[in-house]
Amino acid sequence: MPINVLMPALSPTMEKGNLAKWLKKEGDTVKSGDVLAEIETDKATMEVEAVDEGVLAKIVVPEGTADVPVNDLIALIAEEGEDVGSVQAGGNGQGKAAEAPAKAEAAKTDATKTDAGRTEPGKPQAPAGNETPGGGTMSYERVDTAPEGARPAAGKANGAAPPTSGGRLFASPLARRIAKQEGLDLAAVQGSGPHGRIIERDVRAALDGGTAKPVPQAAAKEAAAKEAAVPAAKPDPAPAPKPAAAPPSGLTAKQVMGMFEPGSFEEVPLDGMRKTIAKRLVESKQTVPHFYLSLDVELDALLSLREQVNAGAAKDKDGKPAFKLSVNDFVIKALALALQRVPAANAVWAEDRILRFRHSDVGVAVAIDGGLFTPVIRKAEQKTLSTISAEMKDLAARARTKKLKPDEYQGGTTAVSNLGMFGIKSFGAVINPPHGTILAVGAGEARVVAKNGAPAVVQAMTVTLSCDHRVVDGALGAELLAAFKGLIESPMGMLV
Amino acid sequence: MSDTYDILIIGAGPGGYVAAIRAAQLGFKTAVVDREHLGGICLNWGCIPTKALLRSAEIYHYMQHAKDYGLTAENVGFDVSAIVKRSRGVSGRLNGGVGMLLKKNKVDVIWGEAAIEAAPKGNEAGRVVVRETTRAEAPKGAKAAGTYGAKHIIVATGARPRAIPGIEPDKKQIWTYYEAMVPQTMPKSLLVMGSGAIGIEFASFYRTMGAEVTVVEVLPQILPVEDHEIAAHARKRFEKQGIKILTGAKVAKVEKGADAITATVETEGGKTQEITAEILISAVGVVGNIETLGLEKLGVTIERGIVATDGLGRTSVPGIYAIGDVAGPPMLAHKAEHEGVLCVETIKGLHTHPMDKGKIPGCTYCQPQVASVGLTEAKAKAQGFDVRVGRFPFAGNGKAIALGEPDGLVKTIFDRKTGQLLGAHMVGAEVTELIQGYVVAMTLETTEEELMHTVFPHPTLSEMMHESVLDAYGRVIHT
Numbered sequence: 001m002p003i004n005v006l007m008p009a010l011s012p013t014m015e016k017g018n019l020a021k022w023l024k025k026e027g028d029t030v031k032s033g034d035v036l037a038e039i040e041t042d043k044a045t046m047e048v049e050a051v052d053e054g055v056l057a058k059i060v061v062p063e064g065t066a067d068v069p070v071n072d073l074i075a076l077i078a079e080e081g082e083d084v085g086s087v088q089a090g091g092n093g094q095g096k097a098a099e100a101p102a103k104a105e106a107a108k109t110d111a112t113k114t115d116a117g118r119t120e121p122g123k124p125q126a127p128a129g130n131e132t133p134g135g136g137t138m139s140y141e142r143v144d145t146a147p148e149g150a151r152p153a154a155g156k157a158n159g160a161a162p163p164t165s166g167g168r169l170f171a172s173p174l175a176r177r178i179a180k181q182e183g184l185d186l187a188a189v190q191g192s193g194p195h196g197r198i199i200e201r202d203v204r205a206a207l208d209g210g211t212a213k214p215v216p217q218a219a220a221k222e223a224a225a226k227e228a229a230v231p232a233a234k235p236d237p238a239p240a241p242k243p244a245a246a247p248p249s250g251l252t253a254k255q256v257m258g259m260f261e262p263g264s265f266e267e268v269p270l271d272g273m274r275k276t277i278a279k280r281l282v283e284s285k286q287t288v289p290h291f292y293l294s295l296d297v298e299l300d301a302l303l304s305l306r307e308q309v310n311a312g313a314a315k316d317k318d319g320k321p322a323f324k325l326s327v328n329d330f331v332i333k334a335l336a337l338a339l340q341r342v343p344a345a346n347a348v349w350a351e352d353r354i355l356r357f358r359h360s361d362v363g364v365a366v367a368i369d370g371g372l373f374t375p376v377i378r379k380a381e382q383k384t385l386s387t388i389s390a391e392m393k394d395l396a397a398r399a400r401t402k403k404l405k406p407d408e409y410q411g412g413t414t415a416v417s418n419l420g421m422f423g424i425k426s427f428g429a430v431i432n433p434p435h436g437t438i439l440a441v442g443a444g445e446a447r448v449v450a451k452n453g454a455p456a457v458v459q460a461m462t463v464t465l466s467c468d469h470r471v472v473d474g475a476l477g478a479e480l481l482a483a484f485k486g487l488i489e490s491p492m493g494m495l496v
Numbered sequence: 497m498s499d500t501y502d503i504l505i506i507g508a509g510p511g512g513y514v515a516a517i518r519a520a521q522l523g524f525k526t527a528v529v530d531r532e533h534l535g536g537i538c539l540n541w542g543c544i545p546t547k548a549l550l551r552s553a554e555i556y557h558y559m560q561h562a563k564d565y566g567l568t569a570e571n572v573g574f575d576v577s578a579i580v581k582r583s584r585g586v587s588g589r590l591n592g593g594v595g596m597l598l599k600k601n602k603v604d605v606i607w608g609e610a611a612i613e614a615a616p617k618g619n620e621a622g623r624v625v626v627r628e629t630t631r632a633e634a635p636k637g638a639k640a641a642g643t644y645g646a647k648h649i650i651v652a653t654g655a656r657p658r659a660i661p662g663i664e665p666d667k668k669q670i671w672t673y674y675e676a677m678v679p680q681t682m683p684k685s686l687l688v689m690g691s692g693a694i695g696i697e698f699a700s701f702y703r704t705m706g707a708e709v710t711v712v713e714v715l716p717q718i719l720p721v722e723d724h725e726i727a728a729h730a731r732k733r734f735e736k737q738g739i740k741i742l743t744g745a746k747v748a749k750v751e752k753g754a755d756a757i758t759a760t761v762e763t764e765g766g767k768t769q770e771i772t773a774e775i776l777i778s779a780v781g782v783v784g785n786i787e788t789l790g791l792e793k794l795g796v797t798i799e800r801g802i803v804a805t806d807g808l809g810r811t812s813v814p815g816i817y818a819i820g821d822v823a824g825p826p827m828l829a830h831k832a833e834h835e836g837v838l839c840v841e842t843i844k845g846l847h848t849h850p851m852d853k854g855k856i857p858g859c860t861y862c863q864p865q866v867a868s869v870g871l872t873e874a875k876a877k878a879q880g881f882d883v884r885v886g887r888f889p890f891a892g893n894g895k896a897i898a899l900g901e902p903d904g905l906v907k908t909i910f911d912r913k914t915g916q917l918l919g920a921h922m923v924g925a926e927v928t929e930l931i932q933g934y935v936v937a938m939t940l941e942t943t944e945e946e947l948m949h950t951v952f953p954h955p956t957l958s959e960m961m962h963e964s965v966l967d968a969y970g971r972v973i974h975t
Contacts (some may be wrong), residue, residue: 172941172942173939173943173945173946174915174941174942174943175941177914177915178914181913181914192849199941200916203850285763
């Protein structure tokens, strides 16, 4: 029996991913731990490792295939002693008859897994799919990706439609399948069939008209499920579980294109990251009541401290310093400490409640080719500047190669967005839901200010805090910014 | 004005009488007007009596082949008048049944020719004038001619045979289904013009009864609405039975002689040939009965002989509705019935949706039978679907072999992307009784997965429906 390699769930809410690249060819011998393929989700690229030995007999989903549902068969591995040729013949022959075994196997596996996921929602995913009687199904999943607490959710990722409130959702099989293929949350679709059953017509209308609401973030539901106060187990707020119908938008592609001369533009297809950015930021601007607070912060003390600290860094035998702190590292640390001093601002909105956090998890926007990531520095208030600096370098480097794990860019209550290196004086950033705030940092520059009644030249920068008014009111935001300013202007406090 | 109704329906065919019963169920004061027969063409001159004739033909066929089943039947023969009498008896019995159903539901039957004098306006009822008719005697208890009021008027007047100029039916040598239904003697030879359901059924009946039959079809395929593969299979079987078939051919001219007609048939490439036959059956389709109702005067929009509706029976004039054949194709009794119910429920204010005409099955009761629903393979491809096609032959089915019916095919068409069942097409024994399984599946929007998971009873012909689905996905067992 060949072993089925299934599309792994790289995060609790992942429903599908793109098969970016096969690192093994058909016929290659694979050992446990070998990287078989790279899977791209809306934000990250992850590796699929083999957990069994054998020969990669058949690649079922070719590389470059987009939107492969979790748990779909992607490859077959022939076990030791198994005739690779026969496994291949199953998939390589011509015509529909020859194509059958692989497909049949896929269907069978899929059904088994789906059932298992439904009936045993409390069980972790891997066992659910591991032992198909006679099927030899193996689930390939990175053990280090999903936080333990969030694991069970992965089991239902393959279920066609989550019921709204624990009740059964009535939808025709065709409606379910189309919704699954198009990434539509059926819970948000109004059924027009008998007794409100959702039928194909409703799904098509939702897809065409964008009437479907985006999936109410799994976060909202699961947050309500008591996991709220534990940041480590915080359910995934970052990538939308499904890209939903489309971000609500005023004009259709056809309408927009109609306004330009044909041929005067080129069409750039949206990748997962672009879709996620579009969707989440539209959602942010539409649902989060933003307001903005700006403040000038003097940097002379910080810059001189930074110089001293960097100069004092231990050097290794090549003369390379152990660390080199950036102004941004100080900003991260200052914001983390400020949140500790103003704990009411260290919070996020969760629909019917506010979640307030003990530690300061600070996201940092990292621009990359074609988009951006916001990896999170956890417990930044406890970390030394050098630790923060080292973590940032690592996270930023891996963000650029899209190798971040989902749990490295999910969570946090706030974020830092710094465009100072581009000379931007000041700007207002869009809050990255579910964050309560975001700090936009402008360029540090020499400014003439009045000091003791006389003009003086100081190094200064302008920071702007965008606040979610549902969580952070004006005075609270001002308090947070004042604490931040105090820390930056008297930076020695950050060293202890 | 004699009486005012909530709903008055003109035409007591399958669309009209079903709508009337549904209206009565919903509490409307309802009347139905007819000039000739309860149950309409379907019950009196169409679907039902032809099935009775074809049943006689089928049993005759079996008796001729009794030996195949180990039986003896000698001197097998038939009595035309008895066959016709049985057929008429079946219609008569059902016709009486419709009368009883209407009575039971307290639907008034008004006898005569109806015309709409005024459309309903706001709270003011419309007026329908019913004139006496000499076509047929009124059934017992029917109300007489007069002017009746109605808040809602549903036109359900059906259709009649289309006539081709120069080849008009004369009831003697050029027949329509009316005359073909009640032959006094069995004609020795027949020319059937048109190979739709009506033409093919009569061709099949008369051929089985021993007549020399030639079918002339303008289009390149017989049974033009069916899937090409199914039609090709049926054609082969017909030709084996001795029916001559000319496709891509047109009857250009008909000359009537004393005992026979001679038709000049133009075939492909501009060639012509003359065919002589005792009788010509004209089966070139039907046209809606939209005249003499006063529709145009009232401003009801009519497009190419069809009353335009919104899919729920509403015409361009408020208060006036149209269902069934007058509201456009497919001109089938079951479509009319369904439209009638939808129309009345819409008037009631119930939540209705226009019917999906892509899910209306069609059945032809020739030997072999043909049944289908949804898109043909060619149409599915033309609509841009990437299809998966499944086929299963009768020869692979145990029950079919046991029945002595090893010829036939079940074909299914799926959308490769979504697994939606786009169409199902069958030819062979009893397929008209099988197709409904696929219609239910399509209506419930099942995908191939549910069909594969469905358990079909063994041994039945229905197992072929399962196998065909399996075949579409490369999992067929018995071929």
